[in-house]
Amino acid sequence: MKKTVYLSDQVRERCPGLNDWIALRIGEHQLCSLTAAKVFSGAEPALVIVGYEQGRPWLEDWVVPYPLIIFWARSGQVLPPELMDHPRFHGRINEADATDQQLLVIKSALDRIRDQQHIAEMMDDILEVGRALASEKNLDRLFDLILDHAQKLLNADGASIYTRDKNGKLYFRLWRNASTDTKAEAQKTLVGDKSIAGYVAQTGEPVLLDDAYDIPESAPYTFNPASDRSINYHTRSMLTLPMRNKAGDVVGVLQLINRKREPDARLATAGDCDAFVVSFGEPDIRIAQALAGQAGSALENSILYSDIENLFEGFIKASVQAIEARDPTTAGHSFRVAEFTDRLARAVDRSDSRIYRDIRFDREELREIRFASLLHDFGKVGVRENVLVKSHKLYPFEMEVLKQRFLLARTSFERESMSRIIGLYERAEHPDQVAEEREQIEQLLKQEGQRLDRFLEVVLHANEPAVSDTLASDELQEVAKYRFRNVDGRTTRLLDDFEFACLALAKGSLNEEERLEIESHVTHTFAFLSLIPWTRNLSKLPHIAYGHHEKLDGTGYPLGLSGDEIPIQTRMMTISDIYDALTASDRPYKKSLSPERALDILAAEAGAGKVDGDLFRVFVDSGAHRLIDSDR
Ligand SMILES: [Fe+2]
Numbered sequence: 222m223k224k225t226v227y228l229s230d231q232v233r234e235r236c237p238g239l240n241d242w243i244a245l246r247i248g249e250h251q252l253c254s255l256t257a258a259k260v261f262s263g264a265e266p267a268l269v270i271v272g273y274e275q276g277r278p279w280l281e282d283w284v285v286p287y288p289l290i291i292f293w294a295r296s297g298q299v300l301p302p303e304l305m306d307h308p309r310f311h312g313r314i315n316e317a318d319a320t321d322q323q324l325l326v327i328k329s330a331l332d333r334i335r336d337q338q339h340i341a342e343m344m345d346d347i348l349e350v351g352r353a354l355a356s357e358k359n360l361d362r363l364f365d366l367i368l369d370h371a372q373k374l375l376n377a378d379g380a381s382i383y384t385r386d387k388n389g390k391l392y393f394r395l396w397r398n399a400s401t402d403t404k405a406e407a408q409k410t411l412v413g414d415k416s417i418a419g420y421v422a423q424t425g426e427p428v429l430l431d432d433a434y435d436i437p438e439s440a441p442y443t444f445n446p447a448s449d450r451s452i453n454y455h456t457r458s459m460l461t462l463p464m465r466n467k468a469g470d471v472v473g474v475l476q477l478i479n480r481k482r483e484p485d486a487r488l489a490t491a492g493d494c495d496a497f498v499v500s501f502g503e504p505d506i507r508i509a510q511a512l513a514g515q516a517g518s519a520l521e522n523s524i525l526y527s528d529i530e531n532l533f534e535g536f537i538k539a540s541v542q543a544i545e546a547r548d549p550t551t552a553g554h555s556f557r558v559a560e561f562t563d564r565l566a567r568a569v570d571r572s573d574s575r576i577y578r579d580i581r582f583d584r585e586e587l588r589e590i591r592f593a594s595l596l597h598d599f600g601k602v603g604v605r606e607n608v609l610v611k612s613h614k615l616y617p618f619e620m621e622v623l624k625q626r627f628l629l630a631r632t633s634f635e636r637e638s639m640s641r642i643i644g645l646y647e648r649a650e651h652p653d654q655v656a657e658e659r660e661q662i663e664q665l666l667k668q669e670g671q672r673l674d675r676f677l678e679v680v681l682h683a684n685e686p687a688v689s690d691t692l693a694s695d696e697l698q699e700v701a702k703y704r705f706r707n708v709d710g711r712t713t714r715l716l717d718d719f720e721f722a723c724l725a726l727a728k729g730s731l732n733e734e735e736r737l738e739i740e741s742h743v744t745h746t747f748a749f750l751s752l753i754p755w756t757r758n759l760s761k762l763p764h765i766a767y768g769h770h771e772k773l774d775g776t777g778y779p780l781g782l783s784g785d786e787i788p789i790q791t792r793m794m795t796i797s798d799i800y801d802a803l804t805a806s807d808r809p810y811k812k813s814l815s816p817e818r819a820l821d822i823l824a825a826e827a828g829a830g831k832v833d834g835d836l837f838r839v840f841v842d843s844g845a846h847r848l849i850d851s852d853r
């Protein structure tokens with residue numbers, strides 16, 4: 222930043238050499254007349270050299286905005302004490318002083334401005350860092366940011382960060398080193414108390430070392446050279462200090478390694494250290510402490526945030542598992558749909574194709590998609606369990622009633638046949654006379670029994686859910702027409718209208734009422750998810766989940782949305798949902814399909830304009846549909 226020196230006309234006239242000297246010797250300074258100084262805003266560093274009489278009113282009125290002021294005074298002129306104490310007052314130049322003497326005063330003022338400027342810039346940097354750290358919720362990225370700023374602010378070649386858990390255990394998390402190309406990954410490795418970082422975490426005291434290889438034997442910590450060896454490096458100066466939260470507890474440790482004279486110097490050997498490395502000084506500790514203070518608060522916030530995130534995700538998963546436990550045959554469905562959709566979203570995010578090059582999902586949006594996928598069928602909580610697990614067209618108890626009616630029909634017919642035979646004997650004079658008729662009745666009884674057996678088989682067959690559209694068989698129609706005389710003499714039907722309607726279902730195992738009940742799960746999902754006060758970055762979640770049974774051509778439910786009315790997140794989820802429903806393990810009412818067959822069906826759905834064909838291609842091409850066995 223340019224510094225400006227304002228000279229009053231009086232000073233210019235009386236000391237022309239000063240004017241030239243400032244212009245010549247302090248290149249980065251701008252020289253202006255005092256007329257310009259009068260409009261000076263005070264926002265930038267400046268030095269004003271002004272005659273005492275001329276400048277005094279400004280200082281006395283306390284309105285002088287300039288950082289520093291030097292008064293040009295006549296010999297013997299007395300300046301008032303309150304003026305000497307003024308923070309902006311730097312000194313005086315006496316008319317009678319030698320030029321060297323005068324210049325010394327000016328130079329010291331300029332040095333002071335430079336130092337103030339340096340501190341101001343540093344504080345600006347630290348505030349900026351504080352703002353950046355406070356807005357970063359992702360722990361790994363926060364580690365990166367802290368190390369990045371620490372290296373830059375303190376000219377450190379290397380930096381490491383450690384975190385401390387609630388039980389006081391210290392973990393090494395990430396390191397950085399400008400002199401090595403080795404890329405460090407975030408980790409979580411337990412660190413011993415005897416290490417330098419361990420000591421700092423335990424005591425809360427910073428440790429400043431001029432040479433990490435020259436630690437006194439009596440020191441309560443040791444330096445482990447193994448880390449140097451592993452990256453072929455040499456550590457010399459080191460500053461290790463605690464990061465504290467707002468309550469003052471140590472939540473981590475920041476370690477800075479090898480402060481460099483020249484920021485761009487690359488260090489590998491002890492010789493490089495001799496040439497470029499200097500010790501961390503007292504001002505460095507103050508700057509590092511300011512940074513560590515910001516980092517400590519940010520770290521605690523970030524850990525808290527990620528704890529809350531984990532807690533919330535854990536709660537979602539536990540809830541989903543509880544819902545899926547109501548229907549064991551669909552166990553794991555929501556988790557797999559979340560996994561498929563997440564992979565598909567990442568593939569779309571990576572894609573540079575014409576269609577998807579403008580579509581990107583950040584971490585929060587991916588989380589929104591994952592949660593929406595996990596919760597998409599949550600509304601099944603509002604569907605009766607027997608409907609949810611219904612595996613045949615008739616419930617077992619309905620089938621039991623039906624079988625009893627078959628038994629009743631058979632028994633009634635037997636009873637009737639027996640009465641007829643008894644009647645024959647009562648009317649006959651000799652048993653031989655009725656043999657033929659009795660045989661006919663018995664034959665009829667046998668035929669009727671066989672007919673009922675066949676009917677029962679037809680019913681049992683019809684009770685199986687149909688995979689594809691089928692019409693009710695003629696035989697079932699025949700069963701429906703069958704009547705028998707009940708024990709009370711009334712004519713009774715073998716199948717009532719409800720049973721026939723169920724058994725005649727063209728597809729699946731659900732009647733209309735039950736199908737609507739199952740479909741209502743989407744509305745229940747939306748109603749349930751709308752009750753949750755989602756954070757701003759998860760606010761679209763209920764709508765993403767709401768549309769997972771909508772179809773692009775408007776034939777889906779519950780709203781019959783079409784095309785762009787269905788968000789892309791939902792369209793991705795729909796593909797995953799259908800794919801998993803088709804390939805999931807056998808269910809009592811549905812055989813699982815091979816991945817190839819399932820993809821064929823999805824391709825046909827895409828061809829018919831029901832699911833998004835472009836997304837389906839990404840789903841296949843990216844391999845998003847392939848799950849490892851343990852995911853199943
Ligand atoms: Fe669903």
Ligand SMILES: [Fe+2]
Nearest residue numbers: 554597598798
């Ligand atoms: Fe589903």
